[in-house]
Amino acid sequence: MTSTPELLIGQTLDFPADPFEAGWDVVRHDARGAILIENGRIAATGTADDLRRSHPTARITDYGDALILPGFIDAHVHYPQTGIIASWGKRLIDWLNDYTFPEELRFSDPGYARQAAKLFFDLSLAHGTTTVSSFCTVHPASVDAFFAEAQARGLCAVGGKTCMDRNAPDGLTDTAQSAYDDSKILLERWHGQDRLRYAVTPRFSPTSTREQLQALGALWAEHPDCPMQTHLSEQTDEVAWVRDLFPEARDYLDTYEAAGLLGPGAMFGHAIHLTERERARLKEAGAALIHCPTSNTFIGSGLFDLAGLKSGGQTVGLATDTGGGSSFSMLRTMAAAYEIGQLRSRPPHPAELLWLATEGSARALRLDDRIGRLAPGCDADLVVLDLASTPVIAQRAARAETIWVAVFPTIMMGDDRAIREVRILGRPVDRVFEAR
Known part of the structure; x- marks a missing residue:
């Protein structure tokens, strides 16, 4: 059974290599990136504009400034x-x-x-x-x-x-x-x-x-x-x-x-x-x-x-x-x-x-061919991070001039309130414990 393609839009990070080995500057950031999901897997990644044009019938979920990452x-x-x-x-x-x-x-x-x-x-x-x-x-x-x-x-x-x-x-x-x-x-x-x-x-x-x-x-x-x-x-x-x-x-x-x-x-x-x-x-x-x-x-x-x-x-x-x-x-x-x-x-x-x-x-885990990456063919297990989930994080992120300055306060001070959405095989998860 096939599902309707869905296009997720938000900030994305692409890791073409291990940053410990290649340096963190090899990481590609797209402030308006997109991930196309079909049948539970990532079918394509790119800019929101490009994927909108190439997949005009896809259902769109726009997370704004939130950061889409592998789960x-x-x-x-x-x-x-x-x-x-x-x-x-x-x-x-x-x-x-x-x-x-x-x-x-x-x-x-x-x-x-x-x-x-x-x-x-x-x-x-x-x-x-x-x-x-x-x-x-x-x-x-x-x-x-x-x-x-x-x-x-x-x-x-x-x-x-x-x-x-x-x-x-x-x-x-x-x-x-x-x-x-x-x-x-x-x-x-x-x-x-x-x-x-x-x-x-x-x-x-x-x-x-x-x-x-x-x-x-x-x-x-x-x-x-x-x-x-x-x-x-x-x-x-x-x-x-x-x-x-x-x-x-x-x-x-x-x-x-x-x-x-x-x-x-x-x-x-x-x-x-x-x-x-x-x-x-x-x-x-x-x-x-x-x-x-x-x-x-x-x-x-x-x-x-x-x-x-x-x-x-x-x-x-x-x-x-x-x-x-x-x-x-x-x-x-x-x-x-x-x-x-x-x-x-x-x-x-x-x-x-x-x-x-x-x-x-x-x-x-020897599973990097299936999970842990935003790459075509990988399972669409995803987490969407709110980079302004609390007042103290929001005021710090608002001063950020780079994605790293924006995301670091969430790493250091974030908790379940930063988890805007979780997807398993492309499907949103109904979470029992909602952030308060």
Whole structure:
């Protein structure tokens, strides 16, 4: 079934190359740009005048001065932690024991998992996020709830059963064999259905034995088109714990590499405290690192070396890491990445931040052929930003002489009020939570 072509008009930004590599001045801005949508995909981009002339019968939606971007892509989240976001005063290990594990135990109830998945996607979409990569819990029902909710909304989503066979409470552990078996069943049920992708998901080396990591490595080898997601070098005491648990390993990354969990499609959350060997192997293997700035500061993990890793040729995505991260907003996440960059003496440019939250994260997920770009053939998952959403932002943007000066206040101070509209496959989303 075909749909009537629709022409969206507003400000647009075109990223012909990674601005970290090519410089932000390669980005093309059109104050009256347009995007033609046909059958859920982007059919053409250009100036509003040109596309009006070439497609005179298209239905027109004019957003005025609002900025049309690819929908934000959150490359590392924990949807089961929605209920414990902004919990006080813990570092990583205590966070898991005192907050995360008690909450995840509740996901043994399929009904609770379904309610949590619905709330999670409501909140994500309200903040302009159209794709997520999420850890679920050890319970297969939590994975079914996540994917069923995403599928019902037509979303592109990545997720997987979190596997742990040690150092976790009864009720949250599996075994090497059951982790393999359950993950395989879920993978075969969901991977490739509509816009869904299954991710092989060991939580992290401290909660998986060598046998479990090897079993999941074997599963990934059987399905290399799937992504693999886990955590790496988030906190220094975590790194020391891994050293005690795996005395034979050269470093933290080696615990995954020895099990066959390093390669293209691997996504490592945090990756703050890396050795030079780890940096070299991650790049050589074609893995992705996921920057989680609000989580890294909220839990006190450290300062991710965004500039150094990008200049070293690493693939980097951006993520909220909710609920360790303190916001569902990718705008707030970009702001935190900027602040951490300032502390490391190399603040990212607004172009780099917007690219990270869209195409950069899409590359990390190996989905940049379908999402994260305003390019013909890509799925029309879009967010429309109001660049004057609050009085303080509006008065700052009114003084702007360039698009970057206009958009930067929204990055630094914007929230869900800046999200004028969200579209999935070209269709506007009815948001449950409207900005007030």
